[in-house]
Amino acid sequence: MRFRSALAAAAILTLTAACGGGGGDGGSASSSNEPVKIDFLSLAWQKESVAANKQLVEEWNKANPGIQVTYVQGSWDNVNDQLVTQFAGGTAPDVIHNDSPALSGFASDGYLLDLKDKVPAELKGDIPQAAWDTVTFDDGKGAQGVYGVPFLQESQVIIANKKLLDASGARVPTADEPWTWDEFSEAAKKMTKGGTFGVAWPMKSPVNKTLNLALNFGGTFFQTADGKTTVKVGPEEREVLQRIHDQLYKDKSADPAALGQGTADPLPAFYQGKFALLPAGVYLRQQVVEQAPDGFEWVTLPAPKGTSAQQGAVSQTLSVAQDSKHPDEAMKFISFFLNGANQAKLAKGDWLLPTSQTAAADPAMTTEENGWDVATASAKNLVVAPFLKVNGFDEWKSKVATPALQEYFANKITIDQVAAKLVEDGDKVLERYQR
Amino acid sequence: MTATATRPAPPRRPRARRRGISRQTREMWVLMLPALVPVLLFSVGPLLYGIGLAFTDARNTRVHETSFVGLENFGRLLTDDEFWSSFQIGAIWAVSVTVLQFLAALGLALLLNQKLRFSGLARVLSVVPWAMPPVVIGLMWKLVYHPDAGLLNDLLGTEVNWLADFSLALPAIIVVGIWAGMPQTTVVLLAGLQNVPKELYEAGEMDGAGTWRRFWSITLPQLRPIIVAITSLDFVWNINQFGLVYVLTQGGPGGRTRLPMLFAYEEAFRYRMAGYASMLGLAMAIVVLAVLGLYLWRQMREAK
Numbered sequence: 001m002r003f004r005s006a007l008a009a010a011a012i013l014t015l016t017a018a019c020g021g022g023g024g025d026g027g028s029a030s031s032s033n034e035p036v037k038i039d040f041l042s043l044a045w046q047k048e049s050v051a052a053n054k055q056l057v058e059e060w061n062k063a064n065p066g067i068q069v070t071y072v073q074g075s076w077d078n079v080n081d082q083l084v085t086q087f088a089g090g091t092a093p094d095v096i097h098n099d100s101p102a103l104s105g106f107a108s109d110g111y112l113l114d115l116k117d118k119v120p121a122e123l124k125g126d127i128p129q130a131a132w133d134t135v136t137f138d139d140g141k142g143a144q145g146v147y148g149v150p151f152l153q154e155s156q157v158i159i160a161n162k163k164l165l166d167a168s169g170a171r172v173p174t175a176d177e178p179w180t181w182d183e184f185s186e187a188a189k190k191m192t193k194g195g196t197f198g199v200a201w202p203m204k205s206p207v208n209k210t211l212n213l214a215l216n217f218g219g220t221f222f223q224t225a226d227g228k229t230t231v232k233v234g235p236e237e238r239e240v241l242q243r244i245h246d247q248l249y250k251d252k253s254a255d256p257a258a259l260g261q262g263t264a265d266p267l268p269a270f271y272q273g274k275f276a277l278l279p280a281g282v283y284l285r286q287q288v289v290e291q292a293p294d295g296f297e298w299v300t301l302p303a304p305k306g307t308s309a310q311q312g313a314v315s316q317t318l319s320v321a322q323d324s325k326h327p328d329e330a331m332k333f334i335s336f337f338l339n340g341a342n343q344a345k346l347a348k349g350d351w352l353l354p355t356s357q358t359a360a361a362d363p364a365m366t367t368e369e370n371g372w373d374v375a376t377a378s379a380k381n382l383v384v385a386p387f388l389k390v391n392g393f394d395e396w397k398s399k400v401a402t403p404a405l406q407e408y409f410a411n412k413i414t415i416d417q418v419a420a421k422l423v424e425d426g427d428k429v430l431e432r433y434q435r
Numbered sequence: 436m437t438a439t440a441t442r443p444a445p446p447r448r449p450r451a452r453r454r455g456i457s458r459q460t461r462e463m464w465v466l467m468l469p470a471l472v473p474v475l476l477f478s479v480g481p482l483l484y485g486i487g488l489a490f491t492d493a494r495n496t497r498v499h500e501t502s503f504v505g506l507e508n509f510g511r512l513l514t515d516d517e518f519w520s521s522f523q524i525g526a527i528w529a530v531s532v533t534v535l536q537f538l539a540a541l542g543l544a545l546l547l548n549q550k551l552r553f554s555g556l557a558r559v560l561s562v563v564p565w566a567m568p569p570v571v572i573g574l575m576w577k578l579v580y581h582p583d584a585g586l587l588n589d590l591l592g593t594e595v596n597w598l599a600d601f602s603l604a605l606p607a608i609i610v611v612g613i614w615a616g617m618p619q620t621t622v623v624l625l626a627g628l629q630n631v632p633k634e635l636y637e638a639g640e641m642d643g644a645g646t647w648r649r650f651w652s653i654t655l656p657q658l659r660p661i662i663v664a665i666t667s668l669d670f671v672w673n674i675n676q677f678g679l680v681y682v683l684t685q686g687g688p689g690g691r692t693r694l695p696m697l698f699a700y701e702e703a704f705r706y707r708m709a710g711y712a713s714m715l716g717l718a719m720a721i722v723v724l725a726v727l728g729l730y731l732w733r734q735m736r737e738a739k
Contacts, residue, residue: 081704109494110496204687260598402687403688404689
């Protein structure tokens with residue numbers, strides 16, 4: 001007996017020692033003449049954007065032999081699952097590309113480095129405070145910190161089939177004078193005839209889209225009182241929900257086939273002229289440019305306005321891991337990567353709006369071609385999305401709001417039922433995070 | 436393993452026997468050690484760790500102090516509507532996939548067992564899905580179900596968004612589950628069919644038994660142990676299915692295809708409730724063991 005257990009113990013000891021040795025080697029090898037190594041997790045996925053990212057990394061590596069950056073490709077589909085695992089296992093990359101809704105959770109869990117005192121003044125001044133607000137979060141102990149550098153923002157626009165738009169005789173909206181929601185619904189009705197629909201709402205992931213647009217009528221969906229956040233669905237929140245629902249089932253001006261689809265899925269039907277208007281994020285223009293058949297004419301229209309034209313904004317961000325061994329070098333890389341000139345390149349590659357004011361002034365960002373002027377002009381309507389600061393928003397979104405909104409837009413439940421679900425089930429979820 | 440370990444030492448070594456452990460037993464353990472250590476280290480260890488976690492409030496965060504909470508997670512599980520609806524979906528999925536898969540595979544196996552032309556080729560083709568990883572199967576079927584460019588809508592002339600429809604999504608993934616798991620079942624059943632002695636059929640024919648009668652009274656009883664084995668394996672495999680459904684629907688629309696394993700995954704890696712997710716895993720393991728135990732026990736009893 002003793003012999004056996006002794007042998008087993010010895011074997012386990014050797015094994016663990018071997019594993020421990022293997023893991024420890026990586027960190028201790030940073031002597032003075034060896035370059036510092038930094039991993040950069042990038043989520044760029046459009047071809048041009050991946051190219052722009054890689055090119056900037058290459059440029060940096062050439063200019064800074066002492067700080068070598070390794071480009072690591074990630075994917076938006078599973079980045080947060082991946083990061084949870086990597087953070088827990090201590091193998092997270094140093095520089096992390098993500099978006100601001102995800103940062104709130106990682107920040108309060110203590111995985112991200114507070115960059116408040118690390119961001120150089122030049123970079124700080126180039127990005128407006130409204131964008132910094134999208135990355136300022138509670139650190140889990142009551143203090144506020146800056147947990148990323150915001151660099152790309154998405155706004156909602158309407159991509160329109162020019163022929164159908166002109167044929168309908170509806171007023172063509174401009175950045176200074178967008179459609180009101182009433183005008184928008186009226187125009188959609190006019191365009192609906194003979195098997196062609198006015199608009200298509202791809203609502204596979206309805207939450208961010210509706211919540212961002214709900215701000216048009218001042219709908220915030222969350223309220224905080226006495227440090228306790230609860231869900232609220234009042235008349236302001238219902239406006240946009242009801243209007244989209246009306247287009248689908250009252251006016252019948254929205255294509256029901258698109259309802260269950262992801263944002264880019266209705267594009268083939270759009271090119272075939274099955275519907276005229278596609279509300280979407282500005283980035284979708286890239287796919288239209290690339291895939292639309294020859295001779296297909298399209299324009300970018302600003303999103304409709306309610307009591308205001310405000311939209312909720314989230315940012316793409318670069319953050320530094322709390323456990324990174326080289327936080328200062330990582331910050332240096334970020335400042336280079338996100339300077340005005342480079343942000344313009346990244347924005348162009350991803351067809352999104354840069355936060356940098358220098359980049360926004362770049363002629364490539366204001367040209368009429370491919371709707372850049374309308375897209376860039378919409379940036380002024382972006383305000384911090386209220387749900388950004390809600391701890392537990394992600395769980396509310398996928399467990400409560402996504403199914404409830406999907407059912408509502410599928411006309412399976414009424415607006416009162418969806419409101420009740422969002423509030424009652426939602427508060428239960430949020431409670432878990434406020435203990 | 437136990438049988439070998441407790442076998443008494445051969446009588447010609449009386450001295451070794453007196454000392455408690457025979458040399459043979461000791462040698463056996465030494466030889467087994469290289470195989471045993473990885474099993475302990477990578478299977479039993481994490482399993483025990485996971486069971487331990489299930490009784491704590493562990494979270495996947497850097498700042499959280501984990502503490503022991505006893506059965507709190509279990510209590511929450513019992514009152515969690517989300518869990519029960521996911522469990523119900525899991526049960527529908529596992530039972531219908533296993534049963535339908537078995538019926539389809541039995542039919543296919545009987546067909547392949549006939550002396551038809553090209554039966555060799557057909558046998559090879561029927562195993563093809565086996566060679567594909569679940570993720571590839573998922574992606575392939577996603578294209579089949581695609582609302583605009585999908586094969587299925589083209590064939591039927593419909594415009595249904597199969598994977599996003601609240602009532603069609605679950606049946607749609609069940610079909611994929613059946614398709615993906617059929618090869619194993621078919622191959623095993625086919626092997627079983629080929630082991631049924633020919634004499635039994637000849638004798639049956641002499642007694643004037645028709646095809647149906649021969650199938651019912653000879654083939655099925657002969658296949659019985661194989662059927663029990665393969666359906667139980669399929670059931671465990673199906674209820675623990677993850678990759679296929681994750682690729683196809685990620686549990687959507689509105690949680691209508693959220694199998695228990697997807698639910699546990701979300702709890703652990705999206706909401707970072709590691710303790711609760713471990714309890715979910717533990718509960719599922721217990722359920723699977725209970726169902727399987729009951730099924731095997733009944734089958735064994737009937738077989739006697």
